[in-house]
Amino acid sequence: MRRPGIYAAVVRTAFADRVAWRADAFFGAFMALARIAFAFVLWSAIFDGRAEVGGLSLPVVTSYYLVAVFVYQIDQSGSSAEMLAAEIRAGRFGAYLARPVDPLAWFLAASAGRSAFQATIVAFAAALAALAFSLLGPGASSLLEPLDPAGILAALPVLISGLFSLGLIKFMTAILAFKFQDIGAFQIAQNCLVEFLSGALIPLALMPGAIRAALEMTPFPALASLPAELALGRGLESLPGTAMVLVGWNVALYAAARAMYASLSTRYEEFGS
């Protein structure tokens, strides 16, 4: 790792870069609102007058989606990965090699900057969504489960840890561009899988016990399911175990990303690039 000040500057620059694309960010947040509305309609039909489904009430499921869908939107390492893969294919990766910077740290810092901007937009949109629910009257606000401030505080480091894991995975996917012409298929498959495994699509609480237990041993629930459940005041007691799993994954993924970069980057040596 070179001077940390470099990467603080990359975070700031990447944040500023996203401001130039604020319309995209607002559109993404609007789509999240629409998705919550659709989820609410769908789950209302599934509950169909029942008090609980899979041990969860409708207010819990609605609140879960409100938090999980927004939290899942924060990660922007996917756009960093697309840019890095394009730079490798277009022969522009040399700009990292010819300066005293570390490409992995640069990638993580740029993703952090973009995600920080997205988090700002997402927080604004989530506040709007909560306000809209409260304005719909007492009937509508009773459809939401109150959030737990201590749980929200606990959710933050879990989310950051999950974002770090996903950033490392996206970096490894992006540098496959050193070896493969088109990594689009890898990225699409990865996005679908991560969305499912994180619980952004279906709450993990509704999955069979063995599958849920297996997923909890991966870093993916930290991207949506765990922060949402913690914010709702659930699962605080299992936090130490969760933290150990996430730290273990982050150390392993970091080592894997370094090894993969060392192995693949030597291929950046083609004619004319």
Add this chain to the structure above:
Amino acid sequence: MHDKSSIIRARGLSRSYRKTVKAEGLGGSLRSLVRKRIKIVSALCDFDLDLGRGEMLGVIGPNGAGKTTLVKLLAGIMRPDSGELEILGHRPRERSDAFLSRMALVMGQKSQLWWDLPASDSFLLNKAIYGIPEDRYRRSLERLASGLEVESLLDAPVRSLSLGERMRMEFIAAMLHEPDIVFLDEPTIGLDAPAQKRIREFLRRENAERGMTLVLTSHYMGDIRSLCPRTVLILEGRKAYDGGTAELFADVPDESDVADAVERIYGGEL
């Protein structure tokens, strides 16, 4: 007068590539799926070079001759298969901070600037990367921006600049940390004549004022003739000429491009 002590020393530098080849047409594509054919291509072979501090060296040759490979080896982006290379007392392949902080690489049409932000944001980032103190940064930026006549464009998003303006911003980004040696690979490609002239004047001034060493590849005769007293010609990965530019191009008209000139000198060898 610049100190001519050697700051680049290359001996027996060689580099080859593995290149996938396939026969033409659909049949060739299908056969390559089953049996991949790899051809080893020698891009640079047994290359020696000594370059003194403050020298401006032109590197010319036809497409695929090995010019970009040489620049990449010198900048540490690529590792040689064999041979020795030392620049400013460092081995470029090790990519040490000490080496990377003393050199700069500008590759034509391969930008290091952030496309949607003003160039000044990319400059601030380079200030952090190279640890340039604030007062030195302001001084350098002012000198470079006025030298390249882009003071009024520093706050415009890079995407809104013309190619010539963008290229001048690339030079500022590369020169802010006042590198001792600069590698330029086709820096004026695609630029109109006035933009090329402005960049040449800028480089000449940087060399005169700071004693900056320069290695330049270009297809434009104007770049080589006006900037580089010494030229190396590479043909099929081997050094074919190393000497005075004026002597090499003595009988070549000014308006020729480098490829025409080399063909005129070496005739059927190209």
